[in-house]
Amino acid sequence: MMKMNYYLCWFFFFFFLYFSFNGLCFSMMDYVLVFEYNLVSFNSVDFLYIVYLDKICFFFISVVLFISSMVILYSLDYMGLSLSSVRFFFLILLFIFSMFLMIMSPNLLSILLGWDGLGLISYCLVIYYSSLSSYFAGLITCLINRLGDIGLLIFISWSFSYGSWHFFLYNSYYSSFFVYILVFSSFTSSAQVPFSSWLPAAMAAPTPVSALVHSSTLVTAGVYLLIRFFMGLNSFFFFFFFFGLFTMFFSSFCAIFEFDLSSIIALSTLSQLGLMISCLFSGYVDLSFFHLISHAMFKSLLFLCAGIFIYYMGDNQDIRYMGSVCKFLPFTTSCFNISSFALCGVPFLSGFYSSDFIVEVYIFNMFNMFSFFVYYFCLGMTVVYSFRLFYYSMIFDCKFISFSFFYEDLNLMSISIYMLVFFSLFTGCMFMWLMDYDLDFVFLPLYVKLMSFFSFFFGLWFGFELFKFSFYFFFISFYYFNGYMWFINSYSFYFYKCFYYLINSGFSFMSWGEYYGGYGFSYYFYKLVDFLYIVFTNSFNIFLLSFFIWFFIMI
Structure with missing residues (x-):
């Protein structure tokens, strides 16, 4: 009962706090509030803590608060009543507060603490089920998120020479090396190529964690950091633009041949992150933030609906064993299809207002033909894997346990997804009207304007044709190749191995340093532990003998 009070109290706290963090007043009046706390002064360096509140901060905090409240309400039914669920609840709270620490302060030290909190608590949440695959x-x-810490630590040490850790004071003074370090750190969190492997692996966590991590917190922390730092990125955008394009294409292609429900949704998150990054490095900061907000709503709904499927089907995640779920779970299926359509960019849903607007602005500003085709091709592939998921889970006959029967009733999980459906339907249009994005008139020829519809129907047709292929139409190694994300983990291991042996062959002192350093220390430490174990497990005579020996030595 105490656990239930914890969940419900924090749900109401976050839900009512969501209405108080309203960025409309700050947006209309262009207000910025800065609270500065002087912690300590040392010569010319002041250790200050600053809370920086503007419209971007308020809108993003409100989205995190709303999704967090829905996830807490959902977890009350999903995680059950046990002592471990109390631990899960406090980890979720620490995760949310770490995100707030990173959002509200432009101090680099505060950003590092929030970043570290997100990484370490996400590790605790991913290994929650304590299996070997969860540990891996x-x-x-x-480890991949710790790579981003290296860049932030270098950034903190270097910016200390400017006299402060408040990056927005020195945006115009940063060198190109600063920008590369920042982008490297942000790419690790937002899972861009070549750091993409951790995002599908993090699906080993419970479903409420996946809904929180993959929609509005950990994966968007890197994008939010780049939006904050964007004044220093103006002259370096073109090279990193192609990283976002490749991430978008690569993840969409892998999702087409995936059979795990959670992995398909995780790869779709990776595709949308590639769209945000490519939009950001094209110079459209507001559009990237717009898609970040709208994507968070419908993607959290998609994860929570998938969690209900897994919950009622005995922890089954293979879409080949699903089918006719709409007969057993009609309300959840409706919510799932709404969020899936919003992901595909179906007109007048939340995802349409951001993704279609981004593509049209690209065309209007005369980007090259390569980017034009890649964007529309990735839009079509999004429809392919979404329709493939719909076909396997809704249209096929049920291939699960014989004589199985499950039904949904009105519980807290249904209430949470019902509230998220409303925002998945109306967030895009409300945000566009409130922020006056609809005042940007984009005039295009009719056939270009209809290209999004052509891509959507092409994706539907190709997705339907894909089901006519037998499972053995491709080689089994081809499915492994795409299921393991083109073996991106193996490549990183081989790169490390080649680099290590290259360095050791050129500079032999590194191997001696390893021998007399960490390896030698651990070797002799193990020997000492073995000796102490033999001594302590022997008879009392050894203790008596050692006592007399040390007694005579002291005399």
């Missing part, structure tokens, strides 16, 4: 997934998640 948590290790990948933690």
Whole structure:
């Protein structure tokens, strides 16, 4: 009962706090509030803590608060009543507060603390089920996010020479090396190529964690950091633009041949992150933030609906064993299809207002033909894997356990997805009207304007044709190749191995340093532990003998 009070109290707290963090007043009046706290002064360096509140901060905090409240309400039914679910609840709270620490302060030290909190707590949440695969997934998640800490630590040390850790004061003074370090750190969190492998691996966490991590917190932390730092990125955008394009194409292609429900949704998140990054490095900061907000709403709904499927089907995640779910779970199926259509960019849903607007602005500003085709091709592939998921889970006959029967009733999970459906339908249009994005008139020829519809129907047709292929139409190694994301983990291992042996062959002192350093220390430490174990497990005579020996030595 105490656990239930915890969940419900924090749900109401976050839900009512969501209405108080309203960025409309700040947006209309262009207000900025800065609270500065002087912690300590040392010569010319002031250790200050600043809370910086503007419209971007308020809108993003409100989205995080709303999704967090829905996830907490959902977890009350999903995680059950046990002592471990109390631990899960407090980890979720620490995760949310780490995100707030990173959002509200432009101090680099505060950003590092929030970043570290997100990485370490996500490790604890990914290994929650304590299986071998969970440990492996948590290790990948933690280590790749620790790479971003290296860049932030270098950035903190270097910016200390400017006299402050408040980056927005020195945006116009940063060198290109600063920009590369920042982008490297942000790419690790937003899972861009070549750091993409941790995002599908993090699906080993419970479904409420996936809905929170993959919609509005950990994966969007890197994008939010780049939006904050964007004044220093103006002259370096073109090279990184292609990283976003390749991430978008690569993840969409892998999702077409995936059979795990959670992995398909995770790869769709990776595709949308590639769209945000490519939009950001094209110079459209507001549009990237717009898509970040709208994507968070419908993607959290998609994860929570998928979690209900898994919950009622006995922890089954293979879409080949699903089918006719709409007969058993009609309300959840409707919510799932609404969020899936919003992901595809179906007109007048939330995802349409941001993604279609981004593509039209690209065309209007005369980007090259390569980017034009890649964007429309990725839009078509999004429809392909979404329709493939719909076909396997809704249209096929049920291939699960014989004589199985499950039904949904009105519980807290249904209430949470019902509230998210409303925002998945109306967030895009409300945000566009409130922020006056609809005042940007984009005039295009009719056939270019209808290209999004052509891509959508092409994706539907190709997705339907894909089901006519037998499972053995491609080689089994081809499915492994795409299921393991083109073996991106193996490549990183081989790169490390080649680099290590190259360095050791050129500079032999590194191997001696390893021998007399960490390796030698651990070797002799193990020997000492073995000796102490033999001593402590022997008879009392050894203790008596050692006592007399030390007694005579002291005399």
